[in-house]
Amino acid sequence: RQVRSFIEQHGESRFTPKQTGYSSQVRQRAGWIDTSGPQTLYLFYPTGWREATEGLSPDRAAKALMAAGYLVPDGNRPQRKVSLPDNTRPRMYCVKGSILDD
Incomplete structure (x- = not known):
């Protein structure tokens, strides 16, 4: 529940869309959002996960x-490991967007 609440509260302001690339406008980035596959994934940096x-x-x-x-x-x-637009491959927590449906 707590992770779902975090995504609901901070989704657009703390997660950069992976398909649009890096954006310095996102303050205190928790991670990225990947909508390229069959399901949306919220990709948390370890600090965002904590x-x-x-x-x-x-x-x-x-x-x-x-x-x-x-x-x-x-x-x-x-x-x-996740490949990001800035050519890095950090280890991230990948949460399915379906968490918001339940």
């Missing part, structure tokens, strides 16, 4: 979202 899970254990929150099918893991690791 903020979204404030008051909880970030690792436990990731495991709970993996178990619920909302987090796209890299095998059994909660973070996966």
Whole structure:
């Protein structure tokens, strides 16, 4: 619930659309939003993830979202490498946009 609330509250202001590239206008970027595939993904930097899970254990929150099918893991690791428009490949928490539907 807490991650969903964070996305609902900060979606457009804290996530840069991956397809449009880097934007310096996003202050305190939590991550990126990827709409290129069959489902929308919210890509959290580790710092954004800690903020979204404030008051909880970030690792436990990731495991709970993996178990619920909302987090796209890299095998059994909660973070996966993502290619970004700035040519970096950081490890990010990838949350399915379907989390907003439930």
